Amino acid sequence: MARHPHFSVDSLWQLQRMGPPSLCPDGAQAVVSVTRHDMAHNRSHSALWLLSTLGGAPRALTHCGDKDGQPAWSPHGDLIAFIARRDQQGAKDEEPQLYLIAPDGGEAQRAAVLPTGVEAFKWFPDGKRIAFIAWVWPDARGAKAQALRMKAWRERKESGYATSEALYRWWDHNLPQDRVPHLLVLDIRSGRVRDLFEGTPFELSRTELDGSCFDISPDGLNIAFMHDPAPHKRIDHCHALAEIDLRSGAVRTLVQDAGWHLEAPSYSPAGDRIAFTASHRGLKHTMPRQLALWDRETATWSVESAQWDHAVNVPLHWEDDGQSLLFTAEDRGEQPLWRFDLPDRRAERVQAHGWVSSFDKRAGTTLIQLESVSHPPQAWVLPPGEPARRVDRFNDSVLASHPMGRSETHTITGALGDGVQIRLIYPPGFDPSQRYPVLHLLHGGPHSVFGDNWHWRWNQHVFAAAGYVVACVNFHGSSGFGYAFLDSITHRWGALELQDIEAASDWLLAQPWADPQRVYAAGGSYGGFLVAWMNAQVHSGRYAAYVCHAGCYDWQAMYADDAYPWHARELGADYWVDPVKVAAQSPSSFAADMHTPTLVVHGALDYRVPDAQGLAFYNTLQARGIASRLLWFPDENHWIQKPRNSRLWYQELLAWLGTHRLTSSTGP
Numbered sequence: 001m002a003r004h005p006h007f008s009v010d011s012l013w014q015l016q017r018m019g020p021p022s023l024c025p026d027g028a029q030a031v032v033s034v035t036r037h038d039m040a041h042n043r044s045h046s047a048l049w050l051l052s053t054l055g056g057a058p059r060a061l062t063h064c065g066d067k068d069g070q071p072a073w074s075p076h077g078d079l080i081a082f083i084a085r086r087d088q089q090g091a092k093d094e095e096p097q098l099y100l101i102a103p104d105g106g107e108a109q110r111a112a113v114l115p116t117g118v119e120a121f122k123w124f125p126d127g128k129r130i131a132f133i134a135w136v137w138p139d140a141r142g143a144k145a146q147a148l149r150m151k152a153w154r155e156r157k158e159s160g161y162a163t164s165e166a167l168y169r170w171w172d173h174n175l176p177q178d179r180v181p182h183l184l185v186l187d188i189r190s191g192r193v194r195d196l197f198e199g200t201p202f203e204l205s206r207t208e209l210d211g212s213c214f215d216i217s218p219d220g221l222n223i224a225f226m227h228d229p230a231p232h233k234r235i236d237h238c239h240a241l242a243e244i245d246l247r248s249g250a251v252r253t254l255v256q257d258a259g260w261h262l263e264a265p266s267y268s269p270a271g272d273r274i275a276f277t278a279s280h281r282g283l284k285h286t287m288p289r290q291l292a293l294w295d296r297e298t299a300t301w302s303v304e305s306a307q308w309d310h311a312v313n314v315p316l317h318w319e320d321d322g323q324s325l326l327f328t329a330e331d332r333g334e335q336p337l338w339r340f341d342l343p344d345r346r347a348e349r350v351q352a353h354g355w356v357s358s359f360d361k362r363a364g365t366t367l368i369q370l371e372s373v374s375h376p377p378q379a380w381v382l383p384p385g386e387p388a389r390r391v392d393r394f395n396d397s398v399l400a401s402h403p404m405g406r407s408e409t410h411t412i413t414g415a416l417g418d419g420v421q422i423r424l425i426y427p428p429g430f431d432p433s434q435r436y437p438v439l440h441l442l443h444g445g446p447h448s449v450f451g452d453n454w455h456w457r458w459n460q461h462v463f464a465a466a467g468y469v470v471a472c473v474n475f476h477g478s479s480g481f482g483y484a485f486l487d488s489i490t491h492r493w494g495a496l497e498l499q500d501i502e503a504a505s506d507w508l509l510a511q512p513w514a515d516p517q518r519v520y521a522a523g524g525s526y527g528g529f530l531v532a533w534m535n536a537q538v539h540s541g542r543y544a545a546y547v548c549h550a551g552c553y554d555w556q557a558m559y560a561d562d563a564y565p566w567h568a569r570e571l572g573a574d575y576w577v578d579p580v581k582v583a584a585q586s587p588s589s590f591a592a593d594m595h596t597p598t599l600v601v602h603g604a605l606d607y608r609v610p611d612a613q614g615l616a617f618y619n620t621l622q623a624r625g626i627a628s629r630l631l632w633f634p635d636e637n638h639w640i641q642k643p644r645n646s647r648l649w650y651q652e653l654l655a656w657l658g659t660h661r662l663t664s665s666t667g668p
């Protein structure tokens with residue numbers, strides 16, 4: 001029998017990545033964007049595909065585009081709109097544009113030429129108009145004036161960026177200089193565009209610019225949106241909900257409360273209520289998103305899920321009867337789809353197990369994208385009263401020909417005597433009578449999780465197939481284990497997490513298969529902070545080597561990041577108020593105690609954890625004569641996203657780990 005090669009970074013990049021689905025009105029088909037990668041040419045290509053929920057084979061819908069994304073089926077089913085940057089009809093798009101295509105064939109047509117491009121959009125219920133988000137110059141009136149400003153901007157010879165804003169960059173890009181995100185409406189037949197915020201001080205959230213930041217009422221007469229009501233925008237401001245009357249253009253505030261951050265408005269089927277998420281930032285920065293409702297008749301709002309210890313994800317999807325809502329929410333390393341029943345304020349799982357990354361529901365048909373630690377998102381239809389049925393086959397042959405090891409979870413006793421979950425991923429053909437190296441992968445956030453979900457960047461199976469038992473500890477501060485667990489690390493970053501990781505290492509080292517000379521830890525961002533922290537806090541000879549990817553090293557210097565207004569709420573103080581408290585949580589303060597070989601990785605375009613953090617850490621290790629290596633990418637951000645850079649990343653990590661083991665002189 002032929003032996004299949006193990007899963008590797010090359011097999012990872014052979015897998016196709018499916019975007020969120022949009023169902024047609026009768027639920028018989030869904031459209032998705034599917035991205036394929038070309039390792040040889042270091043390129044990616046996205047096209048639209050149709051999936052039948054009734055049993056037919058998937059069908060490619062677009063062929064000419066290169067980056068066709070965010071498809072949405074029109075309310076009458078006759079068209080699919082999507083966003084693309086194309087070279088067609090004698091014009092090359094300078095900015096992403098809206099395209100329309102008939103689901104049964106033909107090629108897509110540009111819906112209009114939108115000078116400032118389009119970020120996200122939604123169909124009006126009449127199927128004749130589309131509301132979309134674009135970054136516009138607020139002082140320029142009309143499409144012609146915007147086009148002139150855009151042309152002048154593109155042709156300028158200076159590259160300097162000048163701003164007086166507090167919020168001017170986000171993750172990996174500068175926000176467009178002097179432009180703000182507005183909501184516009186395109187009339188498809190006439191091509192006319194109206195800027196709903198023109199001449200007003202309103203703008204959408206500068207950082208959460210997707211279709212969930214606004215919603216169109218079922219009668220098409222109003223649009224509800226979230227926005228920062230303060231004139232000087234900051235990421236730590238609480239957002240309010242407002243509604244614009246499309247006939248008069250008048251905007252009225254629906255809910256505004258300095259303590260509550262409000263997001264993702266969604267009209268009920270009758271339009272009489274708006275569901276949204278609310279988190280009480282006035283109390284704590286870490287407060288979870290709860291489900292809330294605004295009532296038109298009484299003009300009052302209420303939190304509906306206060307007694308349910310889960311953080312509600314967006315989007316919120318109303319069931320047709322207006323009595324319940326669908327959304328996803330994490331639960332102990334899973335992320336099921338839930339139905340929240342409004343009359344008795346109770347949540348029940350719609351999908352029993354696993355990790356639902358996105359979903360849609362039309363005409364009684366529910367389509368979910370279900371992933372696990374061992375496969376990327378797959379499309380499943382959930383027929384009422386019947387077992388779930390898979391409706392795509394995108395990656396089956398690649399996965400079938402690259403066997404993976406099994407995975408399981410254990411609960412150990414961690415800091416404060418609490419139960420802490422470890423997810424283990426074993427090498428293929430794992431034999432417990434043999435010895436294996438152990439690799440901790442530490443997640444970022446800190447308020448996120450290594451759940452039963454697929455990872456493109458920290459793919460556990462690539463490491464497991466190279467021979468490591470991979471251990472993912474969901475340390476204190478992780479999401480999905482209740483609010484007390486999530487908030488327990490606030491103002492003392494590093495302390496409890498380290499106890500959990502160390503307890504997990506004790507547990508792992510007690511297993512007969514664990515090689516005590518080959519225990520490693522690697523992590524990105526907050527996970528990178530943790531490995532830098534471990535390097536100073538854990539005694540020599542415990543871990544053979546570390547990998548610190550985009551790690552936070554010095555919380556004072558981290559003020560160069562785009563999230564600086566959040567620091568004090570997590571660390572307990574700003575550095576000028578209590579420098580000792582901030583320094584006590586910074587790995588840089590303990591550089592003299594570091595001793596373990598470390599690979600430092602950083603991308604120069606990372607604005608969340610600027611690369612000066614990684615460079616300072618690496619230079620310190622070099623200056624101190626500790627074995628270290630730097631992998632620096634001039635063209636990557638917080639994440640390594642290009643196929644060839646990703647391959648180099650995995651190769652460097654595996655080579656680094658492979659060359660380090662403890663000897664009798666170094667430990668254990």
Ligand SMILES: CSCC[C@H](NC=O)C(=O)N[C@@H](Cc1ccccc1)C(=O)O
Pocket residue numbers: 443444445446447448524525526527552561563566567570608609
């Ligand atoms: C809680 S503040 C950090 C927010 C954020 N969380 C979402 O992932 C984040 O970017 N975390 C970084 C690490 C970091 C922590 C604090 C300030 C800047 C960056 C991560 O991705 O781990």
